Amino acid sequence: MPALESHWRVPFPLQIILALIALVAIAVPVALVITTPRVPQHKRPHVVISKRVVPKTELPAVEPVLIQQVAPEDARSINATIPFSNLPNPAARAFRISGSPETQARAVDCLAAAVFYEAGDDAVGQRAVAQVIINRMRHPAFPKSICGVIFQGQERSTGCQFSFTCDGAMVRWIPRAAAWERARYVARLALSGSVYAPVGHATHYHTDWVVPYWSASLEKITEVHTHLFFRWAGWWGTPPAFGRGYAGTEPNVPKMSRLSSAHYGDPSAPLPEADDTSSGVIVDPATIPASAMPAPMAAADGVGESSNFMLTLPKGMTADAFAALAIRTCGERPYCKFMAWADPRLTPAKLPLSSTQVSAMSFSYLRDQSQGFAKALWNCQQFKRPSPVQCMRAQPPVTPPSGAAPASAGDGKLPAPLAGVRRKEPGPAPGKSQTTLTLPVAKATPAAVPTKK
Structure with missing residues (x-):
């Protein structure tokens, strides 16, 4: 039996080595925990709020808008x-x-x-x-x-x-x-x-x-x-x-006063620069009678209605009122295409348009809220405007080939791009104003960033 005990006894040098290994296995994790810098935990800011319900006998106070300092x-x-x-x-x-x-x-x-x-x-x-x-x-x-x-x-x-x-x-x-x-x-x-x-x-x-x-x-x-x-x-x-x-x-x-003629500011203050597309006459869309508004065209698939409008301009309406008529007609539609002719003989009944109809178009308005775009254009050969920016591109009628029968005003057999409605154009050169629809007040500037109450 003593010989068996001697056979299984661990040599002393090996005992020292095993003890050192155990010590290192314990000491290293402890050292890492102690020496590793602490990552501060994100704390939600303390928010001070009032829970008081004002009784009927007391008028609630209207406090100034104060925002708590939080991310x-x-x-x-x-x-x-x-x-x-x-x-x-x-x-x-x-x-x-x-x-x-x-x-x-x-x-x-x-x-x-x-x-x-x-x-x-x-x-x-x-x-x-x-x-x-x-x-x-x-x-x-x-x-x-x-x-x-x-x-x-x-x-x-x-x-x-x-x-x-x-x-x-x-x-x-x-x-x-x-x-x-x-x-x-x-x-x-x-x-x-x-x-x-x-x-x-x-x-x-x-x-x-x-x-x-x-x-x-x-x-x-x-x-x-x-x-x-x-x-x-x-x-x-x-x-x-x-x-x-x-x-x-x-x-x-x-x-x-910069936005509204119904409000007036300091008479000695300089007036804001006028929009160089303005005709000088602002027509309120609310003054346009409902009888002048056309019905929307039928959708291409025949179900429901589209956002396209085609009409003959009301007799006696001034050119300054065309844009107001378009805005009143389009209402709240985010996308709207409004096309109008002064000559009822050239007003088409359906799309696509012939080149004759395109060149005879008197006024167009295109709105696309998804692109932040709205533009009104006049046929300046028919209606004088104060700026060429308001004018459609000239589109002379296409001459049919020799021997071909001319297309009638409403046949739609000569489809052409709607040149009277321009695509969104690149921004103006530095120092020049960018213009859109010709209705209200001052030089066009970027849209406002929503604020809070």
Whole structure:
């Protein structure tokens, strides 16, 4: 037995080696844990919010818009934790503006500026913003006029109710002509009884990448694209709270004078440069009678209707009103092609167009919101315009080959590209203005970046 024990005994030198290996196996991981620098964990910022519900006996305060200092990704995470209200979300009552023509013109242009600078050139977002402004005008916590609501707090460099009124946005850029007319169209709809039901009685909204201090104290009721909409909690967010009447007059807002002839600024201030495509006459699309609007053409497959319009221009209509007629006819369509002829004998009944019809076309308008493009063009051989930029390219009729029967005005047997509607052109050379539709006010500039409330 002693001989067997001696046979299995581990030699002393090997014991030392095994002990060292075990020591290293323990020491190395410990050393790595101790010496490896710690990676700081990302902490979501602390957000201070108020949960107080204002009682019916106390009018809620309208606080300046203050944004919490959080990164956009944190803001989206925080906003996602605020649940949507499960209470009913009834639509607001229709509102129809009253008052003098000057008052109504001021309201339309104030509202158009607000929906454009707040929602960009997006008809759905613009309708939602317009509804919030009308809701505020009817609520006793806010001013009693459209312009008063929009420009509340404009005298402050920070803390105004709509940031574009006090952050210099209206000085830095002016909407393109076609975009401005679309914004005015949305404004007129909202002031003529159109209701955007999804936002209900919302009085507040903000983009999802910011966190206002008031966001969790109100009821979140819906979202439209990247904007979240809220109403006051308790009685002040219910329909009976929105029963106040309209003031019936609109204040003059000097900041609006660059956009609107209904508002006037400092008489000693220099006038903004005019758009070099303007004829000097601005025609409001709302003044175009419904009887002058053509029906859309049938779709190519015969089912439904297309976004193409062809018509004979109404007798006696001035050339300055053609663009207004096109905008009124196209309505809210994101894509629209409007083609018009002064001579009813050359007005085609269907597409494609013959070369004779193309060369005889008197006016064209093309809108493509997906490309941010809208352009009106006149046949300057028929109608004089102040700038060649407004003119179609000359398209002389194609002479048929010798012995061939001439094509009739409506046969469509000689298809040709619609030269009267230009494709989107490259940007202007430095120092030159880029022009679009010839309707409103000042030199065209890039579209505004949506802001938040």
